[in-house]
Amino acid sequence: MGSIDRIVLIGFSGTGKTSVARRLVARLGWPAADSDAEIERHWGATIPAIFRDQGESAFRSSERTILKQLLTRDRVVIATGGGAAVDPEVWGREMLGSAGTLVLSLDASPETILARLQRQATDEGAALERPLLMGADPLLRIQDLKSARQSVYDKSHLTISAERVSVDELAEEIADISRMCGGESLSVRLDAASGASEIRVGLGASSRIGDWVRHRWPAAQRAWIVTDANVGPLHANAIENRLCESGFQAKTYAVAAGEGSKSLDTAGELYDWLLGSGVERGDVIVALGGGVVGDLAGFVAATVLRGVGLVQVPTSLLAAVDSSVGGKTGINHAAGKNLIGAFLQPPLVVVDTGLLRTMPAREFRSGWAEVVKHAVIQRSTPGGERGDLAEVLARNAERLLALDEPATSYVVWRNIALKAAVVAADERETGIRAFLNFGHTLGHAIEAADYHLLHGEAVALGMRAASALGVLCGACGCSEADRISRLIDRFDLPSSAALQEARVMTRLGSDKKRVGGRQRYVLPVDGGGVVIRGDVTEDAVKKALASVNATTPSG
Numbered sequence: 103m104g105s106i107d108r109i110v111l112i113g114f115s116g117t118g119k120t121s122v123a124r125r126l127v128a129r130l131g132w133p134a135a136d137s138d139a140e141i142e143r144h145w146g147a148t149i150p151a152i153f154r155d156q157g158e159s160a161f162r163s164s165e166r167t168i169l170k171q172l173l174t175r176d177r178v179v180i181a182t183g184g185g186a187a188v189d190p191e192v193w194g195r196e197m198l199g200s201a202g203t204l205v206l207s208l209d210a211s212p213e214t215i216l217a218r219l220q221r222q223a224t225d226e227g228a229a230l231e232r233p234l235l236m237g238a239d240p241l242l243r244i245q246d247l248k249s250a251r252q253s254v255y256d257k258s259h260l261t262i263s264a265e266r267v268s269v270d271e272l273a274e275e276i277a278d279i280s281r282m283c284g285g286e287s288l289s290v291r292l293d294a295a296s297g298a299s300e301i302r303v304g305l306g307a308s309s310r311i312g313d314w315v316r317h318r319w320p321a322a323q324r325a326w327i328v329t330d331a332n333v334g335p336l337h338a339n340a341i342e343n344r345l346c347e348s349g350f351q352a353k354t355y356a357v358a359a360g361e362g363s364k365s366l367d368t369a370g371e372l373y374d375w376l377l378g379s380g381v382e383r384g385d386v387i388v389a390l391g392g393g394v395v396g397d398l399a400g401f402v403a404a405t406v407l408r409g410v411g412l413v414q415v416p417t418s419l420l421a422a423v424d425s426s427v428g429g430k431t432g433i434n435h436a437a438g439k440n441l442i443g444a445f446l447q448p449p450l451v452v453v454d455t456g457l458l459r460t461m462p463a464r465e466f467r468s469g470w471a472e473v474v475k476h477a478v479i480q481r482s483t484p485g486g487e488r489g490d491l492a493e494v495l496a497r498n499a500e501r502l503l504a505l506d507e508p509a510t511s512y513v514v515w516r517n518i519a520l521k522a523a524v525v526a527a528d529e530r531e532t533g534i535r536a537f538l539n540f541g542h543t544l545g546h547a548i549e550a551a552d553y554h555l556l557h558g559e560a561v562a563l564g565m566r567a568a569s570a571l572g573v574l575c576g577a578c579g580c581s582e583a584d585r586i587s588r589l590i591d592r593f594d595l596p597s598s599a600a601l602q603e604a605r606v607m608t609r610l611g612s613d614k615k616r617v618g619g620r621q622r623y624v625l626p627v628d629g630g631g632v633v634i635r636g637d638v639t640e641d642a643v644k645k646a647l648a649s650v651n652a653t654t655p656s657g
């Protein structure tokens with residue numbers, strides 16, 4: 103969205119707007135202003151007293167005037183009152199819609215809001231009259247008012263979660279977002295047992311790839327770009343030019359697009375090209391493409407000359423949030439997918455969300471399944487209690503499907519941070535990395551049995567079936583399964599497909615991740631997060647599959 107001159111925080115009372123604005127002063131060097139405090143100063147009275155004595159319309163009118171004045175300032179963070187954004191006039195081009203104004207909405211559940219407001223009321227004493235806390239059922243009041251206002255809060259550029267996150271953490275996150283709007287990339291560092299990965303995320307990030315590769319490999323002379331026949335014509339030239347500007351001799355090789363290229367034959371083509379053109383140990387392979395190119399080029403980088411440098415530049419959503427991070431590389435074998443491979447943490451991953459704009463629509467939509475998966479497992483991941491990714495996805499879904507910024511880069515970054523934390527804790531998948539298989543055990547079997555579904559579409563069905571399985575096995579209740587299903591719906595992913603049960607069951611039987619001959623399932627638990635269960639009966643699996651099978655009467 104370009105560089106920003108002011109940040110406006112909107113959202114319900116109790117989401118922390120004022121405290122966060124104050125903490126941003128130190129981080130951005132911008133002063134903080136609070137529209138409620140300005141109004142109180144103007145009238146010489148408290149907000150409840152102004153409401154009582156002057157009426158709501160006088161209050162709203164002065165709120166609008168004061169907000170308009172505050173918005174004429176540059177380099178300022180403005181915290182607004184909970185109802186300020188409800189006035190349609192504040193969204194005009196002279197106010198929240200003005201150039202250089204970043205509007206962020208802070209979100210928290212009604213339960214969290216109530217607890218915070220009650221705490222504030224106790225801390226500040228009886229002098230604080232909170233109309234919201236009056237009456238018999240304040241929670242219901244908050245729920246009703248929040249849901250009435252939600253569509254207004256959702257007009258912001260980005261909604262972020264203020265749930266289970268400290269004011270300092272929230273301020274840090276907002277400072278990062280504002281720097282990203284100004285052209286800096288967000289970064290994630292992944293320290294795994296086998297090596298470290300520096301991951302850069304942001305719109306236009308690939309324009310800096312030359313500097314970053316040069317910084318990481320100061321002595322390297324050649325960069326070998328591996329791409330596919332779809333991505334190459336769209337993006338390889340720009341990447342090649344950036345690398346040449348930083349002093350690399352850059353060459354590009356495009357393999358055929360599609361899963362078929364994750365093969366020994368295509369790896370052989372790449373070995374021939376690299377060895378025939380004089381690749382050396384100090385060189386760098388740049389994987390420019392979706393997960394297929396990333397896995398294939400990563401595998402070749404891990405094996406040619408026993409290992410050369412590797413940069414991942416994901417161009418599909420799936421590759422951006424999932425496959426480019428974590429160091430799994432590999433190719434397929436007739437006996438199954440990804441059966442030959444190596445672990446190689448790419449020292450550099452450059453995630454330019456602008457590259458996603460050329461993706462085919464169906465592939466793009468399908469990639470959101472991996473994002474939903476991360477949101478479901480979040481509570482079971484290291485640091486995963488912080489901020490509610492599922493809520494962030496639900497609130498920002500339309501902006502994300504339109505690839506709006508800064509929402510897209512923010513969500514991609516959060517996903518990468520989540521995956522990086524899981525991989526750092528369990529690189530070789532002996533423990534919690536298996537949580538990333540949520541929806542994939544059933545999804546892979548569905549994908550293998552039905553050749554019309556894209557990976558993410560099959561994973562969406564797999565997640566729905568795993569949720570149904572969770573209910574059948576008592577891991578979670580129906581409301582958790584419904585919550586997951588609703589989130590999948592927000593990204594237009596399928597709810598059923600015509601499946602042949604016998605074929606899916608056969609595929610499940612040959613899954614490479616079975617342990618001691620038993621299939622293990624990652625199932626949702628109430629309140630978010632997942633559990634691994636090895637005691638699931640075949641009958642329950644068939645029932646869960648029936649819930650997503652369009653050919654069964656109940657599907």
Ligand SMILES: NC(=O)c1ccc[n+]([C@@H]2O[C@H](COP(=O)([O-])OP(=O)(O)OC[C@H]3O[C@@H](n4cnc5c(N)ncnc54)[C@H](O)[C@@H]3O)[C@@H](O)[C@H]2O)c1
Pocket residue numbers: 330331332333336359360361364391392393394395397417418419420421424425426427428429430431439440457458459460461462465557
């Ligand atoms: N290594 C891991 O940890 C990991 C994790 C998940 C998935 N994977 C692997 O990832 C692969 C799937 O990845 P994928 O969904 O990205 O598939 P893909 O690489 O085949 O890309 C999907 C399609 O989109 C095209 N495409 C990609 N980016 C584009 C762009 N910006 N513009 C235009 N077209 C574009 C590709 O050419 C291809 O036709 C599978 O092989 C899977 O096994 C690996």
